[in-house]
Amino acid sequence: MVQFRHAQREIQFKVVYYGPALGGKTTNLEALHEITDPDNKTQLVSLKTAEDRTLFFDFLPFDLGEIQGYHVRLQVYTVPGQVHYNTTRKVVLAGTDGIIFVADSQPSRSNENYIAWENMRANLLANKMDLHQIPVVIQCNKQDLPDALPKEQVLGAMKVDSPYVTLASALNGEGVMQTFLTCIQLMLGLFVEKFKLADRGVTPARISAAVSEVFAPYMAKRRTPPAQLPAAPEQPPAVGLSDEEQLVAALQSSTQLAEQYQEAQLLSRMYQARLDEMTTIYTIGKGLSAAQSIEEALSLTGTVLHEFRPAWQVSLFTIGEGGVSPLATFGGEEDPLWTADAPGAGNLALGLIQRGERTHLSDLPTLFQRLKASPIPPRADALALPLGAPGKPNAYLIAYSPQDSPFSKEEDRFLALLEQIVSPRLQTLALFDALAAANERLEVKVMERTADLQAALERLQELDQLKRAFLNNVSHEMKTPLTNVRSYADLLRRYPQQREKNADEYLGIIYEESLHLETLINDLLSYTRIKEPPRGESCDLVAALEEVLEALGSVAERKHLKVQVQKEGDTLFFEMNREDAIIMFRQILDNALKFSPEGVKVKVYLLQDAKRVIFAARDYGPGFPKEQKERLLEPYEAGNPTVPSYKEPGLGMGLFLVKEILAKYHGGIAIENMEPGSNVLIELPKHA
Structure with a gap:
């Protein structure tokens, strides 16, 4: 039964592996865990009672996306195969959203398959559940054995006619992922139909395609068969809780405790991931405060980010007056978009940067094929971050995710936070650079102005000397004709008896000197006129x-x-x-x-x-x-x-x-x- 966890914005689905004892249910679950979580980020949990055990784990490595804003979360269980553990089987089966029935393909196990199938039907009825309303995928396991029956004979012995049948060898991991994928697609498709989400654009076909895309990197993987261990000596039946009601209550309590433990593990992993992110952000922020240039700040950011996510490729670009220039690449030799040969599309990285905005490119191989670009990079996504002033960045960071791991929403959010941390520092450094350049220009301008002022001062001194010489010249030139006029006029005045004899000569001299004086005055007037702008x-x-x-x-x-x-x-x-x-x-x-x-x-x-x-x-x-x-x-x-x-x-x-x-x-x-x-x-x- 689907559980809505509104506080966490999650939808929780439950999948149960059912089947006969020793048919491969636990092997399926272990193979599933080993293929999808090789780093053991999640943990298989085993609930033990006095009479049996139940394995389950949260299927957390997958990000199945969201349905109407709710994250999809899976819980996977197995049940004990022995029929006398039926109380446990019935409790585990309660509320399931999907069933994977693991049938043993050996001819000698056909009857056990039939008994387990009928037991499952009876337990569903006991839990008031309808077999026809629950997706059931039948897995014919152990197909690697030489006497394995074909699926038609396996289903015939079970008296079942089902369209959802897969072939598998759980010991090697073959068919395990296909079985699980088929069940998840059927389960989510039924959920979409039940809640009529098609009217909101969520259809079973789209859900199925999205799930297939998530599971694609794991479909071809296999597990390493475990070493054969000596059979454990048969233990005498343990004396457990005999009372049916106490057993059911104890099992339910144990299941709740296990779920709480898994929840605690989930929170621990989430908090550790956030702590790692904050530590990386702190390291970058601390380094940025000491950076003296944009190039130094970018190199520090790329180095720390690569240490945080070694699987990512990170490329850095600077934007200046000369255009866009690659600065450095971490996790690869060259930037895939910058070096790609895309006929008719130009430089792909340059086109991305010229947008001036945050851009997420999904499924790079498909994009390269559509653009007929080469070489196709071994990367899934590219996320371009403008760094610097909004609308006018002075740098760009392009991060590339691994081929089998597109950027998750948490990683996308982390890179957005990184952008908010780096951009202000780059703006500050750009302002410092602009201020330094302005100071340098001002210094040159001051030197030029000082030189101009010095030249003007020298010119003024020269003009002052010229003025003094000019005034001296004017004084000298005007004194001579005035002296001559005064002198000869005085002679005519003082010696009247000589006037008749010398009048013409003296008057001529006075006339010439007056003309000379007029010329001097005209020159002075002309000099005054030409000074007008x-x-x-x-x-x-x-x-x-x-x-x-x-x-x-x-x-x-x-x-x-x-x-x-x-x-x-x-x-x-x-x-x-x-x-x-x-x-x-x-x-x-x-x-x-x-x-x-x-x-x-x-x-x-x-x-x-x-x-x-x-x-x-x-x-x-x-x-x-x-x-x-x-x-x-x-x-x-x-x-x-x-x-x-x-x-x-x-x-x-x-x-x-x-x-x-x-x-x-x-x-x-x-x-x-x-x-x-x-x-x-x-x-x-x-x-x-």
Whole structure:
């Protein structure tokens, strides 16, 4: 009878091995235990009374999954074969959900098989149970013996016609798993039908397929036949409890104690598994706290995890600016998904990682066959864990389960917990790395800014020296004409009798000095204007050039100079302050006309292309000494013997003003000595 344990969310099923004495029931159970639990995680329990014994154990190595959120748990019993132990047989048979009747295939045992079958039917009736409502699988055991009867004769002697018959040799383990699988499939299928679970998507066919998948790794396994031991001497019948009611009560109490013992064993194994998991998590967490890099943290995690589950293969990947890179693999030489050749599917591991989420791949061999990928890995499942910041991991861990052991829910939960432990530390290390990189960039930036400030300071010092020299020059240049004007005006005032004789000469000197002074003032005003920032207005350079040529026309006429102008068109617009354009053109052309001898040509060009505007002036004057080329763009310094001798009296700021204007518009100037004359070329980049 199915038992629901709601507190533990479990459904408990009971399977009983029935049959004649020495037919192989206990051998079946021992073989079943040996094949499915070679590490002895569960323990065969034997309940002994004064007259017989009953073997049973919890069939715990299997995870049969869940049915509507309840775990499936099995309890397996055998009964004593002797008929005079019928009280025990009846008690054990009570509440069973499935029966495996082990029949002896030897011809001499046919009658014992029939008696045991009829005894089972009688005990079912005594327990108010219907044989036709309980799945019964008949196992014809000892088929390895040379005189073993075929199943038809075994069933015929029992007067039974059953569709569920298996052949076995329990001593070698042959047929044991198939018999047990058939019974479990029938039992769970009947449960699904009884509780009408098909409406919820749980059908007998799906249950049967799921159970077959769980049992698949064990179907081909066999047991090692036990060594033959000498027969034990026959013991005289023990004097036990003779009273029927006391015997039944004692047996029921013993069964309850055995079940409690098994429950305690179950809890012990569960708690030990949780303790091992917590110890592993603690070890990883402690190591992570000392890790100084993401790579070190990942390597530690992989090492400890492999020690915890040596059968797993664990691969680690880092995610950086250059993409995904394999870091290490534990439990294997290479990552199966990373090295797989999957035509049309690309790198399987990379595709899994690029999802950026936790992914569980079940049944890898089938997946590889569907993708026509190779080589097929000897692994059952793959579980990919993103490690780091949610949605933007900086590492990935892919764990692979053994081929015959897919990840259980407990293992899945453990890996989820591992992800929660490792990810925050990786986030912290990533932040430390980002902070270190930011500090390094800041340090470089500070060094660059310091260098810029040092350069700016040197430039300011240079400008300060230039300003001092400029002020000294202004003072000197303005003092001379003012002194001359004052002196000759004073002579005219003090010596009226000499006015008629010297008036023209003195007034001429005063006039020339006033013109010189006007030039000085204009240079100062021009310097003030060019210090204004660009206003972003569009200036017609052709119109500005024509205005300057018209203003200088009298100079050209006086020296009989012929000015040839080549321009792009009637207009040429450029983003530039108009006064800057006027000053630039005037300074260049003024020099060209001033230093040209009489009667020669002066060529002027104003052109453009897609990237720049070009202005050039070619004169045929004396040119300039080559050693003075570097100082042509500097202002005149009074009393400096290195200043070119051809400069006119005044501040000598012409080309210096041009250089300041061009710096404002990211332009450039080139001055070449042409012999005779010189060529001044100016470039103004568009969209600077």
